[in-house]
Amino acid sequence: MQIKHLKKGILISFAVSFILSSFFIIGxxxxxxxSLSDNFYGGKTANDNIVVIAIDDKSLxxxxxxxxxxxxxxxxxxxxxxxxxxxxxxxxxxxxxxxxEIIDAVRSSGNVILPVEYTSYIEENGSIIGxxxxxxxxxxxxxxxxxxxxIISDKDGVSxxxxxxxxxxxxxxxELIYEKYTDNKxxxxxxxxxxxxxxxxxxxxxxSFTDVVNGRIDAADFRDKIILIGATSPDxxxxxFVPTSNGKxxxxxxxxxxxxxxxxxxxxxxxxxxxxxxxxxxxxxxxTLFLIYRFSVPISSLxxxxxxxxxxxxxxxxxxxxxxxxxxxxxxxxxxxxxxLIAYFYFSEKKEKDxxxxxxxxxxxxxxxxxxxxxxxxxxxxGEKRTITVFFxxxxxxxxxxERFKPEELVNFLNEYLSDMTNIIIDNGGVVDKYIGDAxxxxxxxxLDEKDHAKLACKTSLQMINRLELLRKRWKDEGKPEINxxxxxxxxxxxxxxxxSDKRFDYTAMGDAVNLGSRLEGLTKQYGVNIIxxxxxxxxxxxxxxxxxxxxxxxxxxxxxxxxxxxxxxINDATKRDIKLKDMFENGLKNYSEMRWDNAIKYxxxxxxIKEDKASKIFIERCLDYKKNPPDKxxxxxxxxxxx
Numbered sequence: 172m173q174i175k176h177l178k179k180g181i182l183i184s185f186a187v188s189f190i191l192s193s194f195f196i197i198g199x200x201x202x203x204x205x206s207l208s209d210n211f212y213g214g215k216t217a218n219d220n221i222v223v224i225a226i227d228d229k230s231l232x233x234x235x236x237x238x239x240x241x242x243x244x245x246x247x248x249x250x251x252x253x254x255x256x257x258x259x260x261x262x263x264x265x266x267x268x269x270x271x272e273i274i275d276a277v278r279s280s281g282n283v284i285l286p287v288e289y290t291s292y293i294e295e296n297g298s299i300i301g302x303x304x305x306x307x308x309x310x311x312x313x314x315x316x317x318x319x320x321x322i323i324s325d326k327d328g329v330s331x332x333x334x335x336x337x338x339x340x341x342x343x344x345x346e347l348i349y350e351k352y353t354d355n356k357x358x359x360x361x362x363x364x365x366x367x368x369x370x371x372x373x374x375x376x377x378x379s380f381t382d383v384v385n386g387r388i389d390a391a392d393f394r395d396k397i398i399l400i401g402a403t404s405p406d407x408x409x410x411x412f413v414p415t416s417n418g419k420x421x422x423x424x425x426x427x428x429x430x431x432x433x434x435x436x437x438x439x440x441x442x443x444x445x446x447x448x449x450x451x452x453x454x455x456x457x458x459t460l461f462l463i464y465r466f467s468v469p470i471s472s473l474x475x476x477x478x479x480x481x482x483x484x485x486x487x488x489x490x491x492x493x494x495x496x497x498x499x500x501x502x503x504x505x506x507x508x509x510x511x512l513i514a515y516f517y518f519s520e521k522k523e524k525d526x527x528x529x530x531x532x533x534x535x536x537x538x539x540x541x542x543x544x545x546x547x548x549x550x551x552x553x554g555e556k557r558t559i560t561v562f563f564x565x566x567x568x569x570x571x572x573x574e575r576f577k578p579e580e581l582v583n584f585l586n587e588y589l590s591d592m593t594n595i596i597i598d599n600g601g602v603v604d605k606y607i608g609d610a611x612x613x614x615x616x617x618x619l620d621e622k623d624h625a626k627l628a629c630k631t632s633l634q635m636i637n638r639l640e641l642l643r644k645r646w647k648d649e650g651k652p653e654i655n656x657x658x659x660x661x662x663x664x665x666x667x668x669x670x671x672s673d674k675r676f677d678y679t680a681m682g683d684a685v686n687l688g689s690r691l692e693g694l695t696k697q698y699g700v701n702i703i704x705x706x707x708x709x710x711x712x713x714x715x716x717x718x719x720x721x722x723x724x725x726x727x728x729x730x731x732x733x734x735x736x737x738x739x740x741x742i743n744d745a746t747k748r749d750i751k752l753k754d755m756f757e758n759g760l761k762n763y764s765e766m767r768w769d770n771a772i773k774y775x776x777x778x779x780x781i782k783e784d785k786a787s788k789i790f791i792e793r794c795l796d797y798k799k800n801p802p803d804k805x806x807x808x809x810x811x812x813x814x815x
Contacts, residue, residue, distance in 0.1 A: 180464065180512055184456040187508045191500055192449045200499045202327055207498040209329070209414035211490040213370040218432045220396045223377040223424055225403040226261070228570065230380040237407065241269045244400075245276035246384050248283060253394040256351045258284040258344065260320060260401030260409075260424045263307045274310035284347050285311060286320040289337065291730040301339035303730075316351065318344035322411055322423055326681060330411040330421075332363040333430050345430040352397055357434060365440035365495070367433045368414055372421040375428045377403070397431065399424050406570060408693070443496050452504045459508040468513055475505045559616030560628040560662040560708060561685050562601070563692035564592070564635065566609040567655050575652055584651065585609060591642065592635050599631045604679050612689075614680050617667040625662045625711030629738055632658040632702045659692030660738070661685075661705040683729075690726040691735060694812070698722070699785025702738040709736050717745040719753040720760055721786055725811045732809040737786070752781045759790060764808040766801070768794040 194200065224247070226237075234243060244259065251257045263273070263285065277283045289301035301319065306312050319341050324330045335343050335357075346357045369375070380400065382388050401424025402409040410420035413429075433439065458478070462471040479502045486496035566572065566588075573581055589611065593603055596613045600621060604612040613631075615624035635658065643653050663684030684707075691703045698721055709718055718736040725732040739749055759774030772794045778787040793810075 180460050181457075183511050184460045184508050185453070187511050188453040188456040188504065191452050191504055191507065195445075195448065195452075195497075195500055200503075204497055204499045205325065205327065205329070205331070208490070208495050209331075211487060211495075212368045212414040215367070215369045217369045217375045217428075218435065219376065220255075221375055221428050221431060222393060222396050222398050223375050223403070223428055224380050224383050224398060224400045225377050225422075225424075226380050226401065226407065227403045228406070229382075231404055231406070233381040233385075238267075241267055241273040243380075243384060245269075245272040247380065247400065248273070248276040248280050250383060250390055251393050251398050252280055252282070253390065254282060254398045255395050256284060256348050257282050257398045257400065258348045258427065260286055260344070260399065260427060262286065262288065262305065263311055264288075264305045266308050270308055270310060274314065277311055278314040282351070284316045284318060284344065284351065286344055287317045287341050289319055289321050289339065292337070295338075299334060299337050301337045301341075304339070304341075316347050318342050318347040320344045320423070320427070322426055324411060328412055328681065329416075330366075330413050330426060332365045333426075334361075335364045336360045345427050345434060348397060348399075348427070348431055349434045353435070359434075359439065364430070364433070365442075366413075366426070366430050367436075367438045367440050367493075368429045369432060371415050371417055372410075372413075372419050372425055375425060399428050399431075401425075401427070438493060440490075440493050440495055443494060448497050448500060452500055455501050455504040456508045459505050460512065463509060463512050472509065475509055479505055555667055556664055557617045557667045558624075558663065559614045559665050559667065559680060559684070560624040560660060560711075561614045561665065561680060561688040562596075562612070562628050562632065562658065562660050563689050564611045564632070564656050564658045565692055567657060567696055569609045572652060572654060588639075588642065588654075591638055595634050595638060596631055599627045599634070601627065601631060602678070610692075612685075614665075614667075614685075617680070618678070623711075625660075625708045626715060628660050628662075629702075629704065629708070629712050629716050630741075632660060632738060633740060636701050656701065657692050657695030658702040658738075659688050659690065659695065659704075660702065660708050661688035661691055662708040662711060663687070663705075687726065687729065687733075690729070690812075694724070694726070694735065698737070698789065700737040704736050704738050706734040706736070709734075715742060716740070717742050717749060717753065720757050722760075723764075723807075723809050725809055727812050732807075748781060752778055752784070755781065756784070756787060759787070763790055763794060766797070766806070768798045 231237060241263070244261070248257060257280065277285075285307050287307070288305045290303040290305060291301075293300050293302060301321075304319075307315075307317065319337060319339070321334070321337065322330050323334055325332075333343065333345065335346060337343070349355075349357050378388050401422060403422040403424065405420075409423045411423060411426060413421045413426065415421070455478075459471075459475060462474050465471075466474065482496075482501050483498070486498060489496050576584060588609075589606060592611060596603055596611070599615075601613045601615050602617065604614060606612075613628075615621055615627045621627065635656070639654070639656060647653065661684055663682075665680040665682035665684045667680050668678070687705060691705060695701060695703050700721070703721065704712070704718065712718070717739040719739055721735045721737050723732055723734050739745065739753065755774050755778045759771045759778065762768075762771035762774060772791055775787040775791045775794070778784050
């Protein structure tokens with residue numbers, strides 16, 4: 172290499188380093204970095220003094236449907252009287268008929284910690300301040316310690332840290348457990364305490380709640396230990412994806428256990444210092460320049476590859492010492508500098524087309540793939556904000572259904588169902604984002620603009636329900652069980668792009684609009700309907716589809732209430748019976764919102780004369796309850812959902 176080329180190489184190396192450093196400062200590729208570092212978590216031994224008592228499927232089958240009689244918890248508290256701490260990750264926010272038993276048990280035990288939950292926050296001077304809060308019932312809150320259990324996930328939906336410094340009246344749940352167990356104050360108050368996860372879900376010693384209360388476990392096993400009682404059954408939806416999930420969500424009670432072990436062992440995690448990282452970017456870039464100047468391209472490439480491997484091993488060892496190294500920018504510095512120095516063009520037009528076809532060919536319609544290949548500039552692979560309509564569907568009672576099949580039969584059954592549903596989505600121009608077991612997530616409005624994204628999503632969901640009806644008839648003849656599905660649809664802004672590592676990524680959507688769509692799907696079972704859409708979606712489709720207003724709710728995890736609607740059918744397909752039910756029900760809702768309970772009950776009963784309607788039964792029960800216990804004058808007829 173001539174001197175003039177060396178000088179140009181130095182300029183290119185510094186330019187690459189400057190660009191990468193700028194990218195790091197603005198947070199580009201942060202999701203990839205997080206994903207890669209997640210692989211380092213786990214491989215630790217769980218603390219034997221931390222025991223999880225699980226409200227699992229076995230307990231639900233033996234004790235009965237949730238919520239349980241609170242005598243069950245009173246009995247458990249008495250059995251665990253010799254434990255050091257009994258932390259119950261269960262909400263006792265509403266009164267029941269058996270509160271005296273649990274209040275007496277908590278009062279006499281003296282070792283119980285119960286949860287509170289902030290339902291809204293504000294940010295002020297860099298701090299998070301808890302506002303609205305859900306508290307245990309009177310009698311419990313005065314006789315025990317209370318700590319907030321809020322778990323706030325990162326933008327990619329993975330929970331890696333806990334907030335230890337939410338400003339308010341209460342300390343965190345894990346902090347109270349730590350202080351009661353160790354008799355020491357926890358001093359590392361942090362807005363983001365990184366949890367050093369022990370391993371995959373189920374790493375801690377775990378007993379079924381029903382085995383404990385029925386005496387199948389020796390009470391001596393719990394003496395002087397930290398006991399965490401909480402839900403682990405998937406049907407209770409108190410789980411989160413964590414770095415060690417490996418596809419399986421971790422129950423919230425286990426996240427508390429991992430947090431507690433991190434605090435007790437003091438094996439805290441810290442991110443690499445920003446200035447050190449930027450300096451390392453420049454050094455690695457200069458090393459790459461030297462290697463290319465000194466050796467041939469094949470040899471220098473081999474050495475650079477070896478350096479990247481070496482850096483990865485160093486990062487693994489430093490992680491064990493509590494330092495999370497950046498796994499993106501140093502390898503990227505080596506590779507980017509090398510590519511910039513030996514070529515001005517890296518990807519050919521054919522590779523670009525192959526990449527798009529590979530990434531989208533199985534998940535979107537062929538005409539979209541063709542359009543992207545012809546106009547790749549329409550695809551923003553780094554992520555962009557789009558107005559889309561997101562769709563979620565789920566098979567109801569899938570856990571019970573799975574128990575009736577052999578594994579290979581279940582796979583075949585699911586593949587048949589998912590194939591038919593996926594074809595409907597693709598035929599209507601949708602993107603299949605992912606499959607989560609039996610659940611499907613899809614969206615319309617990206618990667619290409621689609622003005623009718625909401626209408627296409629609604630049309631798709633109706634076609635899926637109709638197709639399922641045909642499948643059910645065939646499955647019945649084949650002796651297979653009948654299934655039903657719920658669909659949730661929401662429209663709004665989301666971040667769309669390729670998320671993952673530089674080796675493997677998924678084209679996906681993230682944001683509040685996506686989360687709300689998932690919550691709406693969860694509500695279909697409660698209201699006994701197949702499809703629920705949000706008010707945002709209704710604005711787009713009101714002229715073509717028959718919808719029935721269902722309720723005015725505040726879904727779990729959201730502060731602002733929203734109106735939700737049942738999507739019934741296309742207006743052109745509506746029967747007189749459909750229209751009559753819609754009108755009767757919405758008249759009932761109007762009277763309900765105006766606190767005219769008797770009038771409302773009459774309309775809802777008229778709905779039941781038209782068809783068996785779970786939503787009408789729900790409102791009849793509410794009206795009867797409000798007649799006995801009227802709401803205050805500021806009531807805004809919002810129904811707060813306590814579950815997902």
